[in-house]
Structures are given as C-alpha cells and as structure tokens.
Amino acid sequence: MKAIIYRDNGGPEVLELVDRDVPAPGPGEVRVRLAVSGVNPTDWKNRSGATNPMQHPEIIPQLDGAGMIDAVGDGVDPGRTGQRVWLYLAGAGLSGGTAAEFTVAPAARAVPLADQAGFDVGASLGVPALTAHRALTVAEDGPRRLRPGALDGKVVLVAGGAGAVGHAAIQLARWAGGTVISTVSGPGKARLATAAGAHHVVNYREGDPAAEIRAIAPDGVDIVAEVALGANLALDLAVLRTRGTIATYANDGGKPVELDVRQNMTLNTRFQFLVLYTVGDEALAAGAEDVAAAVRDGALPVGEEHGLPLVRFPLARTAEAQQAVENGAVGKVLVDI
Numbered sequence: 001m002k003a004i005i006y007r008d009n010g011g012p013e014v015l016e017l018v019d020r021d022v023p024a025p026g027p028g029e030v031r032v033r034l035a036v037s038g039v040n041p042t043d044w045k046n047r048s049g050a051t052n053p054m055q056h057p058e059i060i061p062q063l064d065g066a067g068m069i070d071a072v073g074d075g076v077d078p079g080r081t082g083q084r085v086w087l088y089l090a091g092a093g094l095s096g097g098t099a100a101e102f103t104v105a106p107a108a109r110a111v112p113l114a115d116q117a118g119f120d121v122g123a124s125l126g127v128p129a130l131t132a133h134r135a136l137t138v139a140e141d142g143p144r145r146l147r148p149g150a151l152d153g154k155v156v157l158v159a160g161g162a163g164a165v166g167h168a169a170i171q172l173a174r175w176a177g178g179t180v181i182s183t184v185s186g187p188g189k190a191r192l193a194t195a196a197g198a199h200h201v202v203n204y205r206e207g208d209p210a211a212e213i214r215a216i217a218p219d220g221v222d223i224v225a226e227v228a229l230g231a232n233l234a235l236d237l238a239v240l241r242t243r244g245t246i247a248t249y250a251n252d253g254g255k256p257v258e259l260d261v262r263q264n265m266t267l268n269t270r271f272q273f274l275v276l277y278t279v280g281d282e283a284l285a286a287g288a289e290d291v292a293a294a295v296r297d298g299a300l301p302v303g304e305e306h307g308l309p310l311v312r313f314p315l316a317r318t319a320e321a322q323q324a325v326e327n328g329a330v331g332k333v334l335v336d337i
Contacts, residue, residue, distance in 0.1 A: 003100035004318045005058050009049030012319035012326075015061070023096060025073035025104045032085060032110060036123035037098040037315075037335040038064035040164070041250075044322040056094075061318070062335070063089050065098030066113060066122025076107045085110040086122030088130055088288060092277060098123075099318050101337055111288050114296040120310060124164070124302045124332045125291055130276055132168035133287035135225040135247035136176070138272040142223060142245070143176070146290040148297070151178030155217040157239065158182040160227040161193030161201070164332050165249060167308045168300065169225040170196040172291070175299035181213055181221070183235070189330070196307030210238040220244060230255030237263060245270040308332050 001022045006014040025031040043062050045051040066086045072078055090105040091097025113122045136156065137143060143150040156173040160166040161182030173180045174197040182198040184190045190201045202212045213221065213235075220241025226232060226248040236246050237260075246269065251257065264271075276284065294300050302308045309331030313321040318335050325333050 001101040002315060003060050004315065005060055006047055007058050009047065009054055011048065012044070012323045014047065015319040015322070017316050017318075020100070022102050023104045025071050025076070027074040028076060028107055029073040029104045030069045030076055030080060030085075030107045030110045031071040031102055031104045032065070032067045032087060033070045033102055034065050034067040034098055034100065034337045035119040036066050037062045037337060038123040038126055039321050039325050039333040039335060040064065040127045041325055042127060044326045047322065060091065060096045060098075060100050060103070061322075062097040062099040063087075063091050064123055064126030065090060065103070065337075066119040067337070069110060070102075072107070073104075080107070084113040084115075084119075084122075086113045086125050087111075088126040088284070089276060099315065099335060108285065111292050114292070116298065117295050120334060121295065121300060121302050123334055124308065125168075125295070125300065127276060128164040128332075129168040129172070129291045129300065130284065130287040131165050131249050131274065132172050132225065133290055134274050134276070134279060134283060135169060135249060135272075136173055136178075136223060137286075138247050138270075138274070139223050139245040140243055140270055145286055146172055146176045147293065148175060149177045151176040154178045154222040155220075156180050157213065157221040157224045157236070158193075158198065159225065159232050159236075160184070160252070161196060161198055162189035162307070162330055163227060164308065166193070166225065166227060167196045170198050170307070171300050172294060174199075175294050175297065179217070181216055183209065183232070192304075192307040192309070192330070194307070195305060204232070204235065210235055213239040223247060225249070228252040228255070230257045233257060237267065237269070240267060240269060243268045243270070245272060247272040247274060249274050302332060304331070310334055312336055
C-alpha cells in the first residue's frame with residue numbers, strides 16, 4: 001500500500017511517500033480501506049515534536065479519516081466487513097494513522113457512517129466534532145449528552161466559529177437546541193459562521209463586542225467554547241452568566257492567561273480544559289455516539305455552503321496539507337487517498 005511516514009520529528013519535509021505491506025487487524029481491531037484523511041493541528045504538532053516525541057521508529061500520521069472496513073480481527077463482528085465508517089484517534093499511541101491506503105484501528109474507533117453522509121463529512125468529524133461535543137457537555141448546569149432539545153434555553157458562545165472545532169460546536173449546539181453566538185474576526189468568517197448555523201455573529205475586532213453579546217443574552221452566556229483563552233478571557237468573563245462554563249481546547253496566539261481570582265469566585269466560573277487524548281474512554285464513546293446521531297439527522301454537513309470550506313490535497317502532497325493547517329488555512333484540510 002501507499003503510505004506517508006516520518007522517521008524523526010521535524011518540519012513537513014520529514015514526511016515521505018513509501019510502499020508498505022497492508023496491515024492485518026489484530027484482536028478487537030478493524031482494517032479500513034481509506035477514502036479520505038482529515039488533517040488537524042495536532043497532526044503537525046505531533047510530527048514536529050511540539051507535543052509528543054517519537055514513540056515508534058516509523059509513524060504514519062493523522063488521526064481522522066473515513067472509508068470502508070475490509071477486514072476484522074478476532075472478537076469483532078464479521079458483519080462489519082463492508083461497513084462505511086469514520087475514524088477518530090485512529091493512530092493515537094500507535095504507529096499507523098490515516099495517511100495511507102489502509103489503516104487498522106480499535107473497532108470502537110471506527111464508527112458507522114450514515115448512508116447519506118459522504119466520506120468528506122466522515123473525515124471532518126473525529127477530533128473537531130468530539131472536541132466540540134466535550135466542550136458542550138461539561139457545564140455544571142448543562143447536559144452530559146447531546147440530542148435535540150438537550151440545550152434548550154441555553155446560550156452558547158463559540159469563539160472562532162470559522163475554525164473546524166468552532167464549526168462543529170455551532171452545528172452541534174444548534175442541533176441540540178441552543179442559541180448560538182459566534183465571535184469572528186471579519187466579514188468573510190462571519191459568513192462562514194452564519195452558514196454553519198450561528199444565530200448571531202459578532203466581530204470581536206469592532207465596536208463593543210461584550211455589549212453586543214449582552215444585548216442578545218442579557219442574563220449572560222451559559223457555555224463558552226474557547227479556542228484562544230488568553231486573548232479572549234476578558235470578553236468571556238464580561239458576558240458569562242453566574243455559574244457559567246468556559247471550556248477551552250486551545251490557546252491560539254499563545255497569550256498568557258491571568259485570572260482575577262475574586263472576579264471568578266464571584267461568578268462561580270467553571271473552567272474546563274480539554275484534550276481528547278486524556279478525556280477518557282467513556283467521554284469519547286458518548287461523544288462518538290452523539291456525533292453519529294447528529295450525522296444521521298443531517299446536522300453536520302461540510303463544504304463552503306455549510307460554513308466549512310474544504311481544502312484538498314492528494315496523498316503524495318500530505319506535507320503541503322499539514323503545512324496548510326499549520327499556516328492557518330480556513331476550513332477543513334483533507335487528504336484524498
């Protein structure tokens with residue numbers, strides 16, 4: 001099979017296209033013939049060594065993808081052969097990710113893909129959708145699972161609604177019945193957040209964004225899905241309701257976070273920091289089940305008309321795909337296998 005590998009941490013130039021044997025699924029695993037691989041910031045960070053040193057002599061990168069199961073290991077229902085699936089954290093802790101024609105993964109991480117959903121949708125789920133799900137289900141006064149009506153009466157603020165996680169958070173919150181406000185940096189991204197389903201969009205670089213948000217939600221925001229905590233903390237706290245939650249999955253821009261303890265004590269602020277690698281199997285399974293239900297309901301479409309432009313590369317140009325993500329490409333970067 002054709003596969004992308006790297007043998008040492010470094011820039012995108014360490015990625016090579018090679019021929020490798022088709023892997024065999026072990027006990028509890030499935031083998032997936034991949035159609036599309038999704039690229040996330042964690043992929044280039046792992047490759048560069050910024051987050052993880054080399055754990056194997058040779059690594060096939062990328063955690064998300066979609067395709068069809070073509071073989072199963074011992075203990076897996078043989079009836080899953082031929083099933084269309086989307087993969088999440090497929091290569092986490094393992095040497096084989098989704099930048100290849102075939103990959104093996106734990107059967108639980110190969111989730112059935114609804115018949116009406118294309119492989120582009122499947123490859124765009126994984127890390128972004130499960131991160132968004134977690135952000136929306138950690139509030140003290142909020143639901144632990146998402147379904148239609150779960151967020152009725154709640155106001156959700158999605159920072160950076162034009163990003164992949166922000167896009168998924170808008171779509172999932174809207175599907176679950178929440179009122180969705182998204183902050184963006186300009187009119188182009190405002191159009192994307194609106195296309196994703198945000199009820200209200202606020203340009204945080206203009207006017208008084210806190211006043212705009214408070215005009216929409218006089219009692220404050222229940223949940224903030226935050227991508228740049230250091231840069232956005234003052235705004236978040238200005239619009240957060242008492243006992244509200246700030247769920248942060250990144251700190252884009254790298255601005256240090258300084259907390260006014262008294263202010264947060266008075267608000268009874270809940271901060272939830274999250275990363276999928278350590279969130280636990282129970283949360284991952286719940287997220288995958290709820291995300292799959294949202295896909296069946298048609299709630300997670302992709303493409304520019306749905307607020308998430310697709311940026312495509314062939315397998316041989318995976319290095320360029322990862323570089324595009326590192327450079328802040330707007331939309332979802334996909335690799336066609």
